[in-house]
Amino acid sequence: MKVFFVYMMTNRSRVVLYPGITNDLVRRIWEHQNAEIKGFTKNYKVNRLVYYENFDDPRDAISREKEIKGWRRSKKNALVETLNPRWADLSNMLFQHMRGPSLRSG
Numbered sequence: 001m002k003v004f005f006v007y008m009m010t011n012r013s014r015v016v017l018y019p020g021i022t023n024d025l026v027r028r029i030w031e032h033q034n035a036e037i038k039g040f041t042k043n044y045k046v047n048r049l050v051y052y053e054n055f056d057d058p059r060d061a062i063s064r065e066k067e068i069k070g071w072r073r074s075k076k077n078a079l080v081e082t083l084n085p086r087w088a089d090l091s092n093m094l095f096q097h098m099r100g101p102s103l104r105s106g
Helices: 025-033 058-069 073-083 091-098
Strands: 004-010 017-022 048-055
Touching: 004 025, 004 058, 004 073, 017 025, 017 058, 017 073, 025 048, 025 091, 048 058, 048 073, 048 091
Parallel strands: none
Antiparallel strands: 004 017, 004 048
């Protein structure tokens, strides 16, 4: 079964909050972080994942993305802060499994 994600990203200064949708969150975040996507997110250096939800049905994900996009900024901020009050970049957690073994000696 395929999983779909609604996510929100921001830039370093948190001036921009960009909601999006994808069926491959790791790939999509990598594209944002490496400026592979031309346009708004590349121009504003939107590269920090601050929120995401997953859905089994693409129609539910599309509806949720549209709902979030229609919200005022304050409501989007509140949603992020419910699960990520420090606005940490969650992509580190996503990419953690892709890193090699630790080189620290123990």
